[in-house]
Amino acid sequence: MTTMTTMTECLSETIDQRTTVDIGRYFADRAALVDRWMDRLIPPVTESPSIIHEAMRYSLFAGGKRLRPVLAMAAAELFDVAEESLLPVASSLEMIHTYSLIHDDLPAMDDDDLRRGMPTCHVRYGEAIAILAGDALLTRAFQTLVEAPISTPEIRIALIAEVARAAGTSGALIGGQVLDLLSEGQPVTATLLEDIHRAKTGALIRCAVRTGALLGRADGSQLDLLTTYGEKIGLAFQIADDLLDETATTAQLGKTAGKDVAAHKATYTALHGIEGARHLARRVTAEAISALDLFDSLDSSASLPGDTSTLRAIARFIVERES
């Protein structure tokens, strides 16, 4: 806790805090909205085969910050996007994130018993159902994207392409998990570490910001700057995660603390030390904020209905969070 306070204090020196967004409340409100939509988008447990829908719901509704949906929503709020389009897209990102957690937690992978403060899917339902629940959430994400009421077929196709690439193997979700598995016990270099996390957590976080922007019909310059923002906060998120793994408790995290260190995983703290990792987190967060400054200075941004205050607050939240 004290270590996080220190990080917060350091950050507040460098990162502009011009807004008064209550980010805790923002996350809570948006997470509740995402949960209501996901409840509609996932088949009920009364639908056969009951057990698979129960397992999908168990992991999906186990809590979590809903960072990826919230990012999509915060980016979309700059523009003018209808809830009926935005929420299914945002929900699909959480389905993909949850599928990746279920599979990563399997005994053959990271072998974790605890996730979001609850027994992992395979502990609760067995490995076979957990594998299939992950498969089903991934599949359902694409079904959700293809069935959502999105204004034009071109935007829908751009969104599906965006999500499919972010969830894939080349610099993306699955590729990152592969690199992470291969890195265990290996010497860690800065390049390998960046490759792992740009893919494993970065690609879907970047994608989340971009889906909001695509739904909002962002122009090329706007999309580029929001993409930079997404890349920077993705990196900041992972550095903060590595710091939390070392400095927070299992109870705070809802997942096993200290596990990455124990497994000799490639982490930012292993490579740079705790102070070095904090410095890096500050730097990339400042870069994320700079991208928003540039976004605000675009001529095309002057007439937008929303502003970047929420995205700024999320950037700070990502490195200041305690779980």
Next chain:
Amino acid sequence: MTTMTTMTECLSETIDQRTTVDIGRYFADRAALVDRWMDRLIPPVTESPSIIHEAMRYSLFAGGKRLRPVLAMAAAELFDVAEESLLPVASSLEMIHTYSLIHDDLPAMDDDDLRRGMPTCHVRYGEAIAILAGDALLTRAFQTLVEAPISTPEIRIALIAEVARAAGTSGALIGGQVLDLLSEGQPVTATLLEDIHRAKTGALIRCAVRTGALLGRADGSQLDLLTTYGEKIGLAFQIADDLLDETATTAQLGKTAGKDVAAHKATYTALHGIEGARHLARRVTAEAISALDLFDSLDSSASLPGDTSTLRAIARFIVERES
């Protein structure tokens, strides 16, 4: 072998054999074409992380009849569909089929060591990479569908929706595998058996025929009849599979023979006996052919560039095959 010959003889009494399509050659030619396209559509092993692309390719190129792509192609040949549109769509079906085989073969599921005459993916690459290779093939299937040069966004969206539903939980691929797992050692009823196979193998076979028809811009009546054809041959395929599990050898099948019986799985032979299952296979194949007769009698079918002879030959092949 003799049992299959008998089935063939019985079938030839009831099923019209008006055509002289060399179905063995047709399958071989189309499978080679699909393999060439899949080689382009899956990242090369030189792309990082190499191991995941190697594992995806290992299972994808382990052989197999390519039934689903061939069905999509045979349905599309009734109409006029460009190879550049058809082959990526056909290939995406094989990616999904292969992902489902990799996951079904895992120790936590059917625990099989042999598939397509080769060690299964997890035997060759370990469980973690096998799980991720399955995930990656499923994801790549959607990326392929969203990136293929398809003439209109509406057709592309219809295809993605078709595939996502067929790969899902409700009367579809994943749901069928769940029902199949749950059925082990349970009393088998005709309804349960049909529910399992309509979902587990039927949904993707039906989908394959429909994707070809959708690409060909089939009208409503044509699509309905081709859908019936797809449903019937899906059922015939599964009955033939159950018969082969009992009557063929492991060497013929390229996967462990007699395994379903040993696991007390819900099979058509367990429920109806070998003769009863053969009778059912004949009946549903005749129903598939009847749907094609009706298709041919549609006014809208008179002007089509292709005819139903290949689809008829495939229906016969499905129940006459020896592996």
